[in-house]
Amino acid sequence: MSTPTVPAHRIEVRIQELSQLFNSMDPTPFHHKDLDPDAEEFIISWAQEHPRDAELEILIHVAGGNPPADAEALVGEALHNYFDYRAAHAQREFRQLMQRGRRSLVIGLGFLASCLLLAEQIGHASAGTFATIVRESVLIGGWVAMWRPLEIFLYDWWPLTSRRRMFEKLARATVRITTG
Incomplete structure (x- = not known):
């Protein structure tokens, strides 16, 4: 017997270019932990609106330009790293x-x-x-x-426990990028 899957709830982020997601002071934003404070606040506020047991999907709409071919993997890794870091910080x-x-x-x-x-x-x-x-x-x-x-x-x-769980959920979120 298979276990029922929990539906993923979508957080949609609309930006002009991918660099808007990351802190401009971080020289290598796609691999490390520095998310732009406004982007972080937006994602977290929407994550808090969804049911506690729901899995999340972050859909990033990039209006201007075409992101690199590996952008989805790089942005996904960056977001996962960032929210893993925040979850570890909340645990500390x-x-x-x-x-x-x-x-x-x-x-x-x-x-x-x-x-x-x-x-x-x-x-x-x-x-x-x-x-x-x-x-x-x-x-x-x-x-x-x-x-x-x-x-x-x-x-x-x-x-603190609630925040840590939310960050862990965001660290597991599926990240997709669309253009246009």
Whole structure:
């Protein structure tokens, strides 16, 4: 039994010449990673519009001139290299975020434990309104120290993972060039 294929969703890019796709500061753009920022933003914004599980096809319409015969292979390789690089960069950002989260968690737990012990000591040492206010303030401070690690582990990693998956999908995209 064959597995159903996921239909490819098309991203159409209309340009006058192929050089518009690449950063003009890169002396060898077809082999490396430097895509023009406007072209990158355009491709990424359209990729985000398509379903998450959809495969992508990038169709480049070149209005002016005839691109070289091997342009489709060269541009395809350049786009794949660029988005592979961006996916690897997003993965590094994710690993760094998780390291920061673990470090924040250790610091937060240590501070929370200290605050709980201090609050317990304050509770045993004295009674009264002022002692209660100080004890509760110390407890609140301990729990506030846990805010950042929880924010990292519950929310901050989602956008990085989503971005990495999108870049991986763009790195696998079929690239075609048409003229006219």
